[in-house]
Amino acid sequence: MKEINIGILGLGTVGIGIVQLLKKRQAKIKNIYGVHFNLKTIAVRDVNKKRNVELPANTKLCDDDSKVIDDPDIQIVIEVTGNVDGAYHAIQRAMQSGKSVITANKEMLASHINDLNTIAKNNQVNFFYEASVAGGIPILRVLSESILTDSFEQVNGIINGTSNYILSEMLTNQADYHQVLEAAQQLGYAEANPRNDVKGYDAAYKLSILSYLIFGQFLPVSKIRLQGIDQISIEDLKAAQNDGYKIKLIANLKRKHKQLTASVVPTAIKKDEQLANVDGVQNAIQVTSDALGRTTYTGAGAGSLPTANSVLSDLIASANTETNGYSMALQNDNNNDYQIIKNGGKSQYLIIIHLRDNQINSVAKLESIQKIKFDNISTMMTNEISYPELQLLLKKIKNHVHPGTIVHAFPIFKS
Numbered sequence: 001m002k003e004i005n006i007g008i009l010g011l012g013t014v015g016i017g018i019v020q021l022l023k024k025r026q027a028k029i030k031n032i033y034g035v036h037f038n039l040k041t042i043a044v045r046d047v048n049k050k051r052n053v054e055l056p057a058n059t060k061l062c063d064d065d066s067k068v069i070d071d072p073d074i075q076i077v078i079e080v081t082g083n084v085d086g087a088y089h090a091i092q093r094a095m096q097s098g099k100s101v102i103t104a105n106k107e108m109l110a111s112h113i114n115d116l117n118t119i120a121k122n123n124q125v126n127f128f129y130e131a132s133v134a135g136g137i138p139i140l141r142v143l144s145e146s147i148l149t150d151s152f153e154q155v156n157g158i159i160n161g162t163s164n165y166i167l168s169e170m171l172t173n174q175a176d177y178h179q180v181l182e183a184a185q186q187l188g189y190a191e192a193n194p195r196n197d198v199k200g201y202d203a204a205y206k207l208s209i210l211s212y213l214i215f216g217q218f219l220p221v222s223k224i225r226l227q228g229i230d231q232i233s234i235e236d237l238k239a240a241q242n243d244g245y246k247i248k249l250i251a252n253l254k255r256k257h258k259q260l261t262a263s264v265v266p267t268a269i270k271k272d273e274q275l276a277n278v279d280g281v282q283n284a285i286q287v288t289s290d291a292l293g294r295t296t297y298t299g300a301g302a303g304s305l306p307t308a309n310s311v312l313s314d315l316i317a318s319a320n321t322e323t324n325g326y327s328m329a330l331q332n333d334n335n336n337d338y339q340i341i342k343n344g345g346k347s348q349y350l351i352i353i354h355l356r357d358n359q360i361n362s363v364a365k366l367e368s369i370q371k372i373k374f375d376n377i378s379t380m381m382t383n384e385i386s387y388p389e390l391q392l393l394l395k396k397i398k399n400h401v402h403p404g405t406i407v408h409a410f411p412i413f414k415s
């Protein structure tokens with residue numbers, strides 16, 4: 001039987017899940033794969049913190065990362081700290097000293113994935129990050145192995161559970177954004193500082209990882225059209241519902257020949273579409289590829305055990321990979337020459353205008369405006385237009401209404 005020493009950086013939500021699941025599955029792993037993972041050392045910030053987990057008898061807890069990174073007996077390092085720069089340097093050092101690395105750190109990967117893949121290859125170590133996109137859904141392995149040979153055209157995802165939960169709860173409880181955010185924070189579905197989730201950054205990090213994996217193209221977050229959910233009101237959701245749509249924060253990555261466009265924006269989806277019915281903290285990723293067509297993967301996008309399960313699958317893959325230097329992003333040697341067009345492509349838009357008193361006649365003069373729906377809300381559906389054309393139209397609408405009138409535009413989902 002193969003004995004592999006592992007070390008973990010971080011023992012928070014995900015780290016604790018890894019320890020618990022590894023204990024529970026150790027016998028099964030031994031039986032099927034003939035491997036025993038010996039959890040040698042875990043590094044944290046504060047060793048005195050009370051933690052809801054019992055460590056294996058021979059596992060050491062310390063507050064010094066180098067006891068994991070520089071220990072020559074440790075073969076695989078799992079990074080689950082959530083730091084960006086610190087984690088990048090720790091991973092780099094671990095790889096350079098011949099250790100394979102597993103991480104769940106999407107924010108760090110969104111900046112350093114290219115570099116770390118190269119370092120892994122140069123040092124002949126494995127580098128896996130299944131848990132970094134959609135937590136428990138095994139989407140990266142599907143994309144990088146099961147359907148690797150297909151030609152990818154488009155990915156659409158609901159890949160931020162917090163914002164999906166907030167939008168679902170707003171509609172279910174007819175509540176406003178701030179009310180629901182506060183409740184989500186109390187339930188632990190939203191962080192005390194929710195910026196990364198509600199402003200779309202978390203989804204953008206994951207889209208950047210998907211771009212690297214699918215197209216071999218490094219996609220900086222700055223090239224993604226980004227809009228969060230923090231300006232959406234219950235009136236927007238009701239107006240969309242009235243027209244047969246749900247509003248979801250959709251991450252979209254689309255290829256046309258050698259051009260890529262990427263966006264994370266609140267999007268209007270017809271109620272009968274599969275993604276419209278992914279509610280609460282659930283995640284979903286819909287992939288369109290040439291041979292297979294459209295496939296959708298749904299499940300738990302976060303959480304201690306679902307995320308730990310993805311990390312364990314990386315552990316097994318790392319222990320089993322014959323050729324070291326294996327990274328999930330196999331394609332980056334050949335491509336990385338796409339042109340990324342920010343705000344590219346055309347879309348239809350659902351425009352929702354929150355009118356104030358006495359503006360009905362003036363707005364009604366605009367072409368294609370629809371009748372006032374309710375509560376002084378008016379909606380309009382555009383033809384397929386480009387992003388600059390949308391900006392011109394919004395300007396024109398704003399010229400017909402009182403200054404400060406809220407006008408929101410949601411692209412219509414196209415699978």
Ligand SMILES: NC(=O)c1ccc[n+]([C@@H]2O[C@H](COP(=O)([O-])OP(=O)(O)OC[C@H]3O[C@@H](n4cnc5c(N)ncnc54)[C@H](OP(=O)(O)O)[C@@H]3O)[C@@H](O)[C@H]2O)c1
Nearest residue numbers: 010011012013014043044045046080081082104105302303
């Ligand atoms: N939570 C999820 O459901 C989920 C899902 C997918 C991906 N992820 C990713 O997984 C990572 C971890 O998330 P989490 O929710 O487990 O975070 P968390 O609960 O905040 O835990 C972070 C852990 O890292 C430790 N830590 C911080 N700096 C450290 C350092 N320099 N050296 C060693 N340990 C350090 C902390 O130590 P102390 O405990 O002593 O403070 C803590 O134990 C993040 O990158 C996150 O984006 C999380």
